[in-house]
Amino acid sequence: MEYLIHLAILFSIYGILGISLNLVVGYTGLLSVTHAAFYGLGAYATAILLTTTGIGFFLSLIIGVLVAIITSFLIGIVLSKFDDDYYALASLGFNTIIFALFLNWQSLTRGPLGIPGISRPELFGFDFSSNLSFLILSLIILVLIFYISKFIVNSSFGRVLKAIRGDEKAIQVFGYNTAYYKLTIFVISAGMAAVAGSLFASYITFVDPSSFTVFESIFILAIIILGGLSNMRGVILGALFLILLPEALRFVGFPPDIAAQMRQVIYGLILVLLMLYRPQGLLGEYKL
């Protein structure tokens, strides 16, 4: 039972990551490979604030979101100059730079040693230290993020995003400042990723840079491409599948370190096979 709860918590964290990345990749058509950077910013904000100051989890979460918003705003300004494959490459570069910050800004992040002893959330005297209560908290946040995203994509703002994905030049002719729309959705998505990061840090009670590499960004990308770009339920399905899959491998009897590598083999191959046979993913409405 504990184990199922653990998986469900991981699922809700990756669900948040997938839904938020889908706003940028699926709905706006920008192939961002830097989502793990914002995820990491949220995680580190919570880790550092909870271990060095007296402020609570929820305040640290808000600060993490703010840090991610400011950072993504600056990154987004640079990225707005690119599109398609150059966008993907430049965003991958930013993931590497922020990873280097986590790894090398030792006075703040303790570098490769990581930050242990992060406490669990507490709200009005209610303590989320049991896994079940933490699961409820993360599911509530997942549902919130789900409906916020749904609201965004169904609003007039969301329709402009889809139009940008379809034909950016055409929508510019109608007088829309597309750079502004792309930057806004990028910043919103980064803020949501930071929420997932705060949850992750507080749940695992430990963060180190290795959780926020480019490969993590590729993993999140695999979730949304598998489930289906531009489809919220697809993302949930993708997250569920890719979280459960490595566990299935463990049950088959692979030792843990091989199972971790098998996970990479499988999601790598899933990406290749999807590109070959079903580029819109399982439930997707949009092809890359």
Add this chain to the structure above:
Amino acid sequence: MDIIPQLVLNSIIAGSIYALIALGFNLIYGATKFFNLSHGVMAAIGGYTVFYFAKTLGWNLPLSIVVGVLLAGLIGYALDKLVYFPLRKRKASNMVLLVASLGLFTAIQAIIAILFTSQFQTLSQNISGQRIYEILGGVITQTQLTILISALVITVGLVLLLKYTMFGKAIKAVSDDEEVAKIVGINTNKIISYVFFIGSAIAGLGGILVGFDTGIEPTMGFALLLKGVIAAIIGGVGSIYGALIGAFLLGFVENFGIWQISGEWKDAIAFILLILFLIFRPRGIMNK
């Protein structure tokens, strides 16, 4: 000892390694016009093949190196046949090709880690016994000298191939305009798959040489890929001379950068250089 000559030497050595990756990358980009991110893992394939044949099976070294280079080339060729060719035939977008190459990269890297563990290993038999040369007040090992010479020989070889053989001219024709090349009777898909072989084989050689100089680990391909791609873009994507100039520029900026700042920031410095180029001169030094 004066530090400047050593820094210059280190920059040239780093530049030569990056050139070996960037040359193949640019050759493939020229022919196919997509960012082939699986290119980096060819270096790891080359390195690990030599490790397996020379160290595990005890074959003699030159033969193992030849096998390593050929195997990297063959796997590059196979990936084109199995994945990239079908995608090109379907006229898939560059983003689809890029995501497929990311997937291949992730999967192959993890397969190497499963076969050989993630541990760092070295190819050279006796590190202390290496001959060391002194040039202009700086030191260079025999391996590093080999790297430098290989990069030079391969560049000259590629330039001659492209300029003076029918095959080379066909490659140039495909790079200039695939449709027109087809019309004049060039079997473009065959040419492209040979380009994959050559480019991947060069990357394999690069990986082998890095293995002798520092060592091999499954993730080595990613680091090399990033540097190769950065070199290719700042030099001018698709151009042989561009790859060379970009590689050496990157080598110099990195080595002088870490002299001024500190070693851990090497990757970040490289990416900042890339982003500066993308903003101010997105087509690189060579392309107008």
